Structure formats: C-alpha cells, structure tokens
Amino acid sequence: xxxxxxxxxxxxxxxxxxxxxxxxxxxxxxxxxxxxxxxxxxxxxxxxxxxxxxxxxxxxxxxxxxxxxxxxxxxxxxxxxxxxxxxxxxxxxxxxxxxxxxxxxxxxxxxxxxxxxxxxxxxxxxxxxxxxxxxxxxxxxxxxxxxxxxxxxxxxxxxxxxxxxxxxxxxxxxxxxxxxxxxxxxxxxxxxxxxxxxxxxxxxxxxxxxxxxxxxxxxxxxxxxxxxxxxxxxxxxxxxxxxxxxxxxxxxxxxxxxxxxxxxxxxxxxxxxxxxxxxxxxxxxxxxxxxxxxxxxxxxxxxxxxxxxxxxxxxxxxxxxxxxxxxxxxxxxx
Amino acid sequence: xxxxxxxxxxxxxxxxxxxxxxxxxxxxxxxxxxxxxxxxxxxxxxxxxxxxxxxxxxxxxxxxxxxxxxxxxxxxxxxxxxxxxxxxxxxxxxxxxxxxxxxxxxxxxxxxxxxxxxxxxxxxxxxxxxxxxxxxxxxxxxxxxxxxxxxxxxxxxxxxxxxxxxxxxxxxxxxxxxxxxxxxxxxxxxxxxxxxxxxxxxxxxxxxxxxxxxxxxxxxxxxxxxxxxxxxxxxxxxxxxxxxxxxxxxxxxxxxxxxxxxxxxxxxxxxxxxxxxxxxxxxxxxxxxxxxxxxxxxxxxxxxxxxxxxxxxxxxxxxxxxxxxxxxxxxxxxxxxxxxxxxxxxxxxxxxxxxxxxxxxxxxxxxxxxxxxxxxxxxxxxxxxxxxxxxxxxxxxxxxxxxxxxxxxxxxxxxxxxxxxxxxxxxxxxxxxxxxxxxxxxxxxxxxxxxxxxxxxxxxxxxxxxxxx
Numbered sequence: 001x002x003x004x005x006x007x008x009x010x011x012x013x014x015x016x017x018x019x020x021x022x023x024x025x026x027x028x029x030x031x032x033x034x035x036x037x038x039x040x041x042x043x044x045x046x047x048x049x050x051x052x053x054x055x056x057x058x059x060x061x062x063x064x065x066x067x068x069x070x071x072x073x074x075x076x077x078x079x080x081x082x083x084x085x086x087x088x089x090x091x092x093x094x095x096x097x098x099x100x101x102x103x104x105x106x107x108x109x110x111x112x113x114x115x116x117x118x119x120x121x122x123x124x125x126x127x128x129x130x131x132x133x134x135x136x137x138x139x140x141x142x143x144x145x146x147x148x149x150x151x152x153x154x155x156x157x158x159x160x161x162x163x164x165x166x167x168x169x170x171x172x173x174x175x176x177x178x179x180x181x182x183x184x185x186x187x188x189x190x191x192x193x194x195x196x197x198x199x200x201x202x203x204x205x206x207x208x209x210x211x212x213x214x215x216x217x218x219x220x221x222x223x224x225x226x227x228x229x230x231x232x233x234x235x236x237x238x239x240x241x242x243x244x245x246x247x248x249x250x251x252x253x254x255x256x257x258x259x260x261x262x263x264x265x266x267x268x269x270x271x272x273x274x275x276x277x278x279x280x281x282x283x284x285x286x287x288x289x290x291x292x293x294x295x296x297x298x299x300x301x302x303x304x305x306x307x308x309x310x311x312x313x314x315x316x317x318x319x320x321x322x323x324x325x326x327x328x329x330x331x332x333x334x
Numbered sequence: 335x336x337x338x339x340x341x342x343x344x345x346x347x348x349x350x351x352x353x354x355x356x357x358x359x360x361x362x363x364x365x366x367x368x369x370x371x372x373x374x375x376x377x378x379x380x381x382x383x384x385x386x387x388x389x390x391x392x393x394x395x396x397x398x399x400x401x402x403x404x405x406x407x408x409x410x411x412x413x414x415x416x417x418x419x420x421x422x423x424x425x426x427x428x429x430x431x432x433x434x435x436x437x438x439x440x441x442x443x444x445x446x447x448x449x450x451x452x453x454x455x456x457x458x459x460x461x462x463x464x465x466x467x468x469x470x471x472x473x474x475x476x477x478x479x480x481x482x483x484x485x486x487x488x489x490x491x492x493x494x495x496x497x498x499x500x501x502x503x504x505x506x507x508x509x510x511x512x513x514x515x516x517x518x519x520x521x522x523x524x525x526x527x528x529x530x531x532x533x534x535x536x537x538x539x540x541x542x543x544x545x546x547x548x549x550x551x552x553x554x555x556x557x558x559x560x561x562x563x564x565x566x567x568x569x570x571x572x573x574x575x576x577x578x579x580x581x582x583x584x585x586x587x588x589x590x591x592x593x594x595x596x597x598x599x600x601x602x603x604x605x606x607x608x609x610x611x612x613x614x615x616x617x618x619x620x621x622x623x624x625x626x627x628x629x630x631x632x633x634x635x636x637x638x639x640x641x642x643x644x645x646x647x648x649x650x651x652x653x654x655x656x657x658x659x660x661x662x663x664x665x666x667x668x669x670x671x672x673x674x675x676x677x678x679x680x681x682x683x684x685x686x687x688x689x690x691x692x693x694x695x696x697x698x699x700x701x702x703x704x705x706x707x708x709x710x711x712x713x714x715x716x717x718x719x720x721x722x723x724x725x726x727x728x729x730x731x732x733x734x735x736x737x738x739x740x741x742x743x744x745x746x747x748x749x750x751x752x753x754x755x756x757x758x759x760x761x762x763x764x765x766x767x768x769x770x771x772x773x774x775x776x777x778x779x780x781x782x783x784x785x786x787x788x789x790x791x792x793x794x795x796x797x798x799x800x801x802x803x
Binding site for chain 2: 023033053054057058060061063067068069071072073075076078079080082083086087091096097098100101103104105106108109119123130147148149150152153196200274294296298299302303304307310311314317318320321324325326
C-alpha cells in the first residue's frame with residue numbers, strides 16, 4: 001500500500017512540475033500578448049514576436065502534458081475538474097487558438113495584420129484570465145457527488161476567481177516585461193524596464209490580496225498556514241518573497257538585463273509553492289485527494305518509466321533550442 | 335436558454351456534434367503536416383546530397399506552408415486534448431487509466447520532439463548549419479509519425495479493446511500493456527492512416543506543381559514537385575488500396591457490425607452477399623432502397639468466396655445498430671477518392687512514359703482537381719470508422735450516451751456555437767493564406783519563413799556560408 005501512496009505523491013509532483021513549467025514558459029509569451037497594446041509600433045511588435053516565435057509551440061506543449069498527464073495519472077480529478085471549469089477552459093482554448101495562429105498569420109497579410117495583432121493580444125488576455133479564474137475556482141472547491149461534478153456551469157464565477165484571474169494576468173505581464181528586458185535593447189528595453197516597476201508593485205499587491213483571501217475560503221487553508229508546527233514550513237515562503245522582491249528591485253534599479261526575468265520566475269515558484277502548501281494532499285480541494293483520484297499502480301508505473309527517461313531528454317533539447325536563439329533580438333526583415 | 339432543448343437536442347447530441355466538428359477541422363492539418371514533414375525531410379536530404387539549388391528552394395517554399403498548417407494543427411489539437419474532460423468526463427474517468435498513458439506518451443515522445451525542433455527547423459538554418467538543421471527537420475518528421483503511432487493506438491483500442499480488465503470503480507485498467515498498445519486493429523489503422531497522410535500531401539504538392547506548369551512557367555521547381563508527387567500517386571495509391579482491403583478484413587473479424595453498416599447489409603445472406611454499389615439506406619425500414627448491386631460480389635471481396643454466408647444487421651439488436659446511411663455513404667466517398675487517386679497515378683505514369691508529364695494539360699487539370707481529394711478521403715474514412723463504431727465509444731463496452739459529462743444542454747450548445755464561429759473565422763483565414771502561398775510559384779533564391787532573425791549572439795559566426803541565397 002505504501003508503494004501506491006508514494007507513486008501517487010510522485011505523480012502529483014510530476015503533474016505540478018508540468019503545470020509550473022507551462023505557467024512560467026507560456027506565461028512570458030502570454031505576457032507579451034498582454035503587453036502588446038502598449039507597443040503600437042510595427043517594428044517593436046515584430047521584435048516582440050520574433051523573440052518567442054521559435055519557442056512558443058514548445059512552451060504550449062507543457063499545457064498538453066499537464067492536461068493529458070492528469071487524465072492518465074488522476075482520471076477522476078480530470079473528469080471532475082474539467083466539467084466544473086467548463087467555461088474557463090473553453091475560453092482559454094479559444095484564446096490560445098487566436099493567439100497561436102497570430103504568430104504565423106500576421107506575417108501572411110498586409111491589410112489584416114492589425115486584426116491578427118488584436119487576436120494575439122485579445123487571445124493572450126483571454127487565456128491568462130481564464131487560467132487564473134480556473135485556478136481560483138479550483139481553490140474555492142467544487143461540488144462533487146460520487147465520481148461526478150454536481151454543480152452548475154457558472155459555479156466558477158466568484159469575486160475570488162476574478163481576483164485570481166486578474167492576478168495571474170498581472171504576473172504574466174511582469175514575466176513578459178522582464179523577458180523583453182532580457183531579449184531586447186534600446187528604446188524597447190527602456191520601455192520594458194519602465195513597465196517592470198509598475199507591474200512588480202501590481203504583482204506584489206496581487207500576491208498579498210490572494211494570500212489574505214485564501215484562508216477565508218476554507219478553515220483548512222487557515223489551519224494549514226497559521227497553526228503550529230505548520231508555521232515552521234509556511235513562514236519561510238513570505239520571507240523568501242520579501243528577499244526576492246528586494247533583489248528584483250535592485251536588479252531593476254541597476255539595470256542588470258539578465259536578472260529580472262529569473263527573479264520573477266522565482267516569485268512565481270514561491271507563489272506556486274504556496275498554492276501547493278494550501279492544496280496538498282487534495283487534488284480537488286476538500287473533496288478528492290491524490291490517492292482517491294490516482295490511476296491504478298500499473299498505469300502510473302508504465303508512464304513513470306517514460307517520464308524518467310524522456311523529461312530530462314526534453315529539457316535537454318528544449319534548452320538547446322533556447323541556446324540556439326540566445327542573445328538580443330533585433331528588427332526582423334519584411 | 336431553452337432553444338437547445340426545444341430543438342430536441344440533448345447534451346449528448348451536442349457533445350457529439352462538437353467532437354465531430356472540432357475533430358474534422360483538426361484532422362485535416364495533421365494529415366497534411368505528417369506527409370509534408372516527411373516531404374521536407376526528403377527535399378532537404380536531396381539538397382544536401384546533390385547541392386542542387388532547386389531542392390533548397392522547394393524546401394523553403396513548402397516550409398512556409400508547413401509553418402502555417404502546423405500552427406493550425408497545434409491550436410486545434412489542444413482543443414481535442416481537453417475535450418475528453420470537458421464534454422466526455424465519464425469516458426475520461428473510465429478509460430483514463432488505459433488510453434491516458436498512451437496519450438501521455440504521445441506528448442512525451444512526439445509533441446515535445448516536434449515543438450522542440452520546430453523552431454530550429456523554421457528559423458535556424460543559418461545558426462546551426464545544414465547538417466544539424468537537417469537533423470532538426472528529421473526530428474520533426476519523425477515526431478509527426480510517432481504522434482500518429484500513439485494516437486492511432488488509443489483510437490484503435492476504442493475500436494478493438496484488448497489487454498484490459500475492469501476495476502471496482504468501473505474503470506478500464508491495463509492487464510497487458512503490449513496487448514493494449516498493439517490491439518487487433520492498430521497495425522492496420524496505422525498503416526492506412528500514414529499512407530493516407532502521404533497521399534494527401536502528395537496530391538496537394540502535385541496540384542500546386544500542375545497549377546504552375548499549366549500557367550506555362552517552365553520553372554525547375556514545379557517540374558520537380560510534380561514529378562515527385564506523381565510518383566507518389568503511382569506507387570502509393572495501389573498500396574493504399576491493398577492496405578484498405580486488409581483493414582476491412584480486420585474490421586470484419588473484430589467489428590462485423592461496422593462492415594454490415596458500410597456495406598448496407600441490413601439482411602443476412604446465407605448463400606452469398608451482394609456488393610451494393612449505390613442505394614439509399616433506410617434505417618427505419620431496415621433496408622437499402624433503389625440498390626444497385628452485384629450479386630455475390632460482397633462475399634467474394636470480404637470472404638474471398640462468392641457463396642460464403644454473411645450475417646446482416648437483422649442478427650443484431652436494433653439498439654446496437656450504427657447509423658447506416660452515414661457509414662454507407664462516407665465509405666463510398668472514401669473508396670471513390672481512392673480509385674481516382676489510383677487513376678491519377680496510372681495516367682501520370684502513361685504521360686511519363688510518353689514524355690508528356692510536364693506538358694499534358696489534361697494531366698495538369700486532373701492533378702489540380704485532385705488537390706483536395708486526400709482531405710476528402712481522410713475525412714470520409716474517419717467518419718466511416720467512427721460512425722461505424724456507434725452506438726459505443728469503447729466498442730461493445732461503453733455506450734456513447736453513457737460517456738458524456740453531466741452538463742446541461744445549454745452549456746454544451748454554447749461552447750459548440752463558440753467553436754463553430756471561431757473555427758470558421760480563424761481557419762478560413764488560414765486556408766486563404768495557405769492558398770495564397772501556393773498560388774506563388776517557387777522562385778530561385780526562395781526565402782524561408784520570415785519571422786525569424788533573432789540577432790546573432792556576439793562572437794558567433796554563422797557555421798556555414800553561402801547557404802542563404
């Protein structure tokens with residue numbers, strides 16, 4: 001029995017890892033779409049697009065791994081959460097369609113380029129908000145009966161889920177701005193630095209608001225964070241956020257191009273760890289634990305073999321692709 | 335929002351319509367990009383071996399088309415991977431332990447491989463040099479084939495489930511992974527689909543080549559692509575007909591009811607079944623009206639004996655009947671397209687022998703008309719096999735009506751309308767851009783996809799010179 005428990009926990013970490021990689025990698029390219037309206041010049045937009053054109057598809061694949069992996073490793077959770085998050089998921093998919101095709105389509109037309117720029121920005125906004133709303137809807141819990149979702153199709157819509165939706169969009173925008181600091185130069189980089197200041201304070205406000213609101217959702221969240229001895233585990237999280245913030249402020253002030261992006265990734269990692277602390281061991285909060293949702297041992301083992309061999313390989317060639325296209329991006333020709 | 339109910343549509347019907355709609359749009363792009371990725375690998379290999387510029391030009395020409403089609407395949411594919419949960423949550427819960435891992439392996443072994451090397455393939459020739467670039471192209475091409483392997487394994491398991499057990503929660507679980515993956519219909523479906531993808535791409539390439547030859551442009555590019563495409567039609571179309579025949583015999587063995595629907599065999603024929611060429615299947619009366627048939631030919635094809643008895647749908651309870659009219663007609667459309675492809679291959683061979691491959695107007699017009707034939711055949715074939723599996727999602731084990739999410743009809747209806755609007759707007763634009771690219775002939779010194787050009791890192795010299803035109 002203990003072997004089964006270990007396997008389910010391991011898989012919870014694998015899925016969480018896939019979702020985290022998705023959030024930070026697609027996060028910065030969705031962030032670029034969110035910031036797109038602030039860069040109306042065609043030359044700037046070309047550079048912004050070029051900075052992610054070679055890698056966006058790989059970034060998005062982690063979302064498919066998160067979804068597909070969840071169906072395989074935790075089918076019960078997948079089958080409960082997807083209908084519960086019906087509208088945000090559909091909205092996210094539609095946002096990703098508009099945004100994804102815009103990468104190619106905007107180069108294929110003169111007259112309609114503005115349409116596809118709008119599709120890129122609008123699709124990114126829609127996907128980011130929908131993902132944040134889905135996160136909030138999961139945290140606040142869903143109505144489960146037996147092995148099925150038993151709520152309505154608007155249950156996800158609360159002030160809390162709207163808060164998490166906006167928060168995630170702000171976070172993605174900061175990732176996008178710090179990515180531009182890393183990958184561009186000149187006036188475009190100056191503008192990105194400028195945006196980073198505003199977005200950083202907005203993101204800190206968002207982290208604070210969500211952190212304060214979450215314990216009020218369920219007494220279990222409050223107990224998890226504020227009771228002894230849990231505090232030993234949970235207290236370092238806000239302390240680390242404060243340290244990273246100080247480093248990030250210094251990097252922005254000193255204009256060290258390579259640092260803001262990685263420091264923002266660290267902020268995301270800490271927020272994500274905070275979510276994990278709140279949710280564990282539930283995969284559908286307060287209803288279904290990872291052990292209840294887990295696939296049979298032989299399904300999880302069968303995939304574990306592949307994951308163990310393939311994830312390092314994937315990370316390797318993905319890193320290579322980023323390495324090939326390293327350095328500052330300059331204006332495209334067209 | 336009671337409009338959906340007032341039309342008599344329930345959530346399951348709407349979920350099926352949504353799956354059929356989104357899947358039909360999606361399958362078109364992978365069917366094209368599986369073949370095109372391999373074609374690009376062949377073009378680049380020939381360029382590396384011969385150093386002839388025409389192959390590099392053709393590579394860059396088709397690479398731009400590939401990048402647009404691939405992008406549409408990716409975004410429409412993400413929709414598919416989430417739809418199992420949104421609209422078919424009972425199916426996801428029950429089959430997740432068996433087909434979930436197959437799809438997870440598809441992501442791990444195929445999607446990442448394609449996506450990881452796609453950037454280098456599209457934009458990286460100058461940065462990594464021709465050898466490494468060819469390696470990237472090869473990885474993308476292999477990725478598309480691995481993807482076909484896993485997803486067709488999952489689909490085939492739903493058609494011919496094997497190697498499974500059922501646990502206390504009513505979930506299918508794997509008893510033997512090799513039997514799950516290599517279930518009885520999988521090898522046949524894989525061969526049939528990969529050949530279909532190759533033919534589909536060849537017909538598009540052939541049509542584009544013919545279009546430019548017809549406009550009197552004696553460019554090297556259209557000649558090379560026409561010739562390569564017509565060889566594919568000549569060689570692969572007959573192989574595909576053989577593969578399809580074998581697939582049909584496999585279906586007869588494992589899903590006889592589907593064959594009854596494809597053939598329009600409502601009645602049993604103890605002394606040899608006819609081959610119904612055309613007719614109007616009437617599901618309510620249980621017979622094919624106005625049937626034009628060849629006596630005993632059905633038994634001859636399917637059992638290789640004119641007198642072999644064949645059971646009909648009258649031996650199957652009515653609640654297990656697939657919708658015959660759709661299955662019957664989509665099958666005929668697929669076969670018809672296959673025979674036309676075979677005809678094109680033969681005709682081109684005759685022109686080639688006579689030395690008029692690049693001059694025959696008739697051949698060019700035929701090839702242009704056949705440009706979309708692969709897509710039509712692929713769609714018709716998928717409709718045949720998926721409709722013929724009904725009323726089950728997992729053949730004989732899980733009914734479609736019992737596999738859907740516990741959602742109200744307005745929820746599913748609204749998302750269906752949203753997808754219809756978005757797909758028609760987005761993919762129509764994409765197809766127009768593709769046609770626009772194809773309407774241009776390949777030029778000497780053809781440039782690759784335009785968006786690239788991240789600046790070179792300081793101190794790194796491009797590994798090769800003279801690659802870029």
